Amino acid sequence: MADPWQNTTYHQGGGDSYGSYGEGGGHDGYGYQADYPLQEEDAASDVTEGHDEEDQMYEGEYQGIPHPDEVKAAQRAARAKARAAGSAVSELEELSEQYEDIMEDCGHGKFQWTLFVVLGLALMADGVECFVVAFVLPSAEKDLCLSNAEKGMLGLTVFLGMMVGAFLWGGLADKVGRRRCLVVALAINCVFVFLSSFAQGYGFFLFFRLLSGVGIGGTVPIVYSYFSEFLQMDKRGEHLSWLCMFWMIGGIYASFTAWGIIPRYGWGFSMGTEFQFHSWRVFVLVAALPAIASLVGLTFMPESPRFLLENAKHDEAWMILKQVHDTNWRAKGQPEKVFTVTHIKAPKTAEDEFIEIQSATGTAVQRWAVRSLTLCKLVCRNTPNRRRDWSWKHVGSMVKTVVRTEASEDYYGLSVWFPDMIKHLQYEEYESKVKVFHKERVENFHFNFSLENQIHKEGEYIHDKFISIEMKSVKFESSLFEDCRFEDIRSTDTVFENCTIRSTVFYNTDLWEEKFIDCKMENTTFEHNKYGCHLDTVEENDVLIYLVSFLGSLAVLPGNIISALFMEKIGRVKIIGGSMLISAGCTFFLFLSFSQSAIIAMQCLFCGVSVAAWNGIEVVTVELYPTSKRATAFGVLNALCKLAAVLGSSIFASFVGITKVVPILLSFTALVCGGLVALKLPDTRERILQ
Numbered sequence: 001m002a003d004p005w006q007n008t009t010y011h012q013g014g015g016d017s018y019g020s021y022g023e024g025g026g027h028d029g030y031g032y033q034a035d036y037p038l039q040e041e042d043a044a045s046d047v048t049e050g051h052d053e054e055d056q057m058y059e060g061e062y063q064g065i066p067h068p069d070e071v072k073a074a075q076r077a078a079r080a081k082a083r084a085a086g087s088a089v090s091e092l093e094e095l096s097e098q099y100e101d102i103m104e105d106c107g108h109g110k111f112q113w114t115l116f117v118v119l120g121l122a123l124m125a126d127g128v129e130c131f132v133v134a135f136v137l138p139s140a141e142k143d144l145c146l147s148n149a150e151k152g153m154l155g156l157t158v159f160l161g162m163m164v165g166a167f168l169w170g171g172l173a174d175k176v177g178r179r180r181c182l183v184v185a186l187a188i189n190c191v192f193v194f195l196s197s198f199a200q201g202y203g204f205f206l207f208f209r210l211l212s213g214v215g216i217g218g219t220v221p222i223v224y225s226y227f228s229e230f231l232q233m234d235k236r237g238e239h240l241s242w243l244c245m246f247w248m249i250g251g252i253y254a255s256f257t258a259w260g261i262i263p264r265y266g267w268g269f270s271m272g273t274e275f276q277f278h279s280w281r282v283f284v285l286v287a288a289l290p291a292i293a294s295l296v297g298l299t300f301m302p303e304s305p306r307f308l309l310e311n312a313k314h315d316e317a318w319m320i321l322k323q324v325h326d327t328n329w330r331a332k333g334q335p336e337k338v339f340t341v342t343h344i345k346a347p348k349t350a351e352d353e354f355i356e357i358q359s360a361t362g363t364a365v366q367r368w369a370v371r372s373l374t375l376c377k378l379v380c381r382n383t384p385n386r387r388r389d390w391s392w393k394h395v396g397s398m399v400k401t402v403v404r405t406e407a408s409e410d411y412y413g414l415s416v417w418f419p420d421m422i423k424h425l426q427y428e429e430y431e432s433k434v435k436v437f438h439k440e441r442v443e444n445f446h447f448n449f450s451l452e453n454q455i456h457k458e459g460e461y462i463h464d465k466f467i468s469i470e471m472k473s474v475k476f477e478s479s480l481f482e483d484c485r486f487e488d489i490r491s492t493d494t495v496f497e498n499c500t501i502r503s504t505v506f507y508n509t510d511l512w513e514e515k516f517i518d519c520k521m522e523n524t525t526f527e528h529n530k531y532g533c534h535l536d537t538v539e540e541n542d543v544l545i546y547l548v549s550f551l552g553s554l555a556v557l558p559g560n561i562i563s564a565l566f567m568e569k570i571g572r573v574k575i576i577g578g579s580m581l582i583s584a585g586c587t588f589f590l591f592l593s594f595s596q597s598a599i600i601a602m603q604c605l606f607c608g609v610s611v612a613a614w615n616g617i618e619v620v621t622v623e624l625y626p627t628s629k630r631a632t633a634f635g636v637l638n639a640l641c642k643l644a645a646v647l648g649s650s651i652f653a654s655f656v657g658i659t660k661v662v663p664i665l666l667s668f669t670a671l672v673c674g675g676l677v678a679l680k681l682p683d684t685r686e687r688i689l690q
Helices: 040-049 059-063 068-085 091-106 110-143 148-173 178-198 202-216 219-228 233-261 279-286 289-298 305-310 314-331 350-359 364-382 397-432 544-570 572-591 596-624 630-653 661-678
Strands: 269-271 275-277 435-438 441-443 451-457 460-462 465-467 470-477 480-482 485-492 495-497 500-502 505-509 520-522 525-527
Touching: 091 305, 091 314, 110 148, 110 178, 110 202, 110 219, 110 233, 110 279, 110 289, 110 314, 110 544, 148 178, 148 202, 148 219, 148 630, 178 202, 178 219, 178 279, 178 289, 219 233, 219 596, 219 630, 233 279, 233 544, 233 596, 305 314, 397 544, 397 596, 544 572, 544 596, 572 596, 572 661, 596 630, 630 661
Parallel strands: 435 451, 441 460, 451 470, 460 480, 465 485, 470 485, 470 495, 480 500, 485 505, 500 520, 505 525
Antiparallel strands: 269 275
16 A cells, blocks of 8 residues: 655645655655644534534634734744745755654654653753752861862862863763763762762762763753753743753752762661761762663653754654654643644754764774764864854854853852852851950869850860760860870861970870971870761761751742743843843842841842843754754853862852952942843744754
8 A cells, every 4th residue: 555645745835845855755755734634523523513623713702812823823933934035045054944843743742851851860960069068068178188279179170070070071062963972971970979079088079979960961961952942932941941940950959969978977887987978978879860760761852853854864863853742742631633744854864874984894992983083173172163164154152152151250240149158147146155264263064065166265174074975176275284184075177286285195085296386395195096087977967057047049040930921021131231230230239238138138139130141042042043053052161160160169268257348349240231231132932943
């Protein structure tokens, strides 16, 4: 029996049609019908019920509102008319227009929502990764004995890893595939997160966190490129903005799990003194759950058909588009809808042929080497390093880079500065309550209570006992200890300076040589000293770090909702520019008040407003670049964001405790400049995905 669709072509308004292309012939000569053929059950319904569901009056017709199908038909006719009136259209432009029509017929339904959740979990994993180090640092610095320089390096390394990952996976996704690269990137992240949770030394922990950052760095450029290629034009801005919410959910998830796990010291275990697994390591494992869930979900998701068509894989793309179409219409209760596409433009490029020719010769190792080398060349060729391929052709790319970089520098810089300033204010308040004891003499006394936030100057302690106590922020200066005993002591920020210590015993304490500065020791013994660093299992964690992060993430919610609802109505450019200018205004309120509550309020306001700009930036990035360069461009821009984040965090943190004027003025200037430059971006609201 002959195939009824064999000779069907895709008809557009104005008489244009897509004929056979490439290897088409027989079943390969695919075409496309704009209208669905009459089904037998549709015909029967007219007889049995007197009318068909399609013939019912559209309720909006009473108000003069056109039917959505009529709007789509008018848009298609306009595109066809413009194409007929214009100059010759390239194959890729013709493919873009045909693909948009196909996605409109596939509709937006169950398939897109399923993919939305799966990719959202990957984006959530990226959000979690940005908070993990900040949450574990208070415990890890005691457990791993970290200096201030090592703590700074640990936070820096995560962003450096994400920067490398964004560039690497973004470039590979345009040549290897969105889904495949995302699966590998998430798998790398999960593996090295697992290894980092068990790493006992600082070096291994730093190395594993670096590699986990390289893995998770690929999520943002791939996720947005991947999801956008399953969306039709009128849905793209809104649903990409909804997708951004998962980053905020990642921050909330990280805050809640850290708050619930890290203070629970009993959740850990140890194997002698060589292997310790405390609760903060449990949190590191739990933080990887979104990445694992996304990785599992991706095993059931197909590759982007737009990427496949760009790489001349017509049959695979056709099967996926049919799957999308059938899944959506079955979920809507219309399984009779037929996928009428039989041919899609799929030009075969010279790059693909080159790989195939080279990989078909030589040994397996030679083929692998040739394929890898060719892939590297193609990725490098695809990066924005050639003026003729990038800067002039894609208008607004440099403007986009400036806006994104300035937004990143301010967002990450202020995100670090706000909590650091709160800690600084708390420290100043703590220091203002310090108790000073001058020339005190204590003899034959048993200290069985903890000492905290005290300074003892020129004191004399004769025949005293310090047993099973904690010393926190205590300083003994120019004091005398004679015939004393220190036993089972836990100390934090405790030092002895210019002291004389005679006939004194230190038993099972963590007071070692570094705690004694220019001290004179006479007949003093140290027994069973606790060297190295030990996690304090009774010290209360600072809840502020969790609370501030939670409030900042939660404040993103209203801004995210508003930007998603108005992305198509207001436009991307106005949302980006307006949000950045409003964010600039928010920073000036810090001059009016500089209390802890004011900083927290300003952080929430800043995060809530700036997220709208971020949503617009992500959408414009997707729409501004063609499919062959979309993930690469996104990766390069995201890598620049991470570099700006490192610079912003370092610059802003250096002013903590020195002045508040410079960070505020820097933020205001960068945000105003970014907002004004954003107005120069092209409007991509009604642009077909190229």
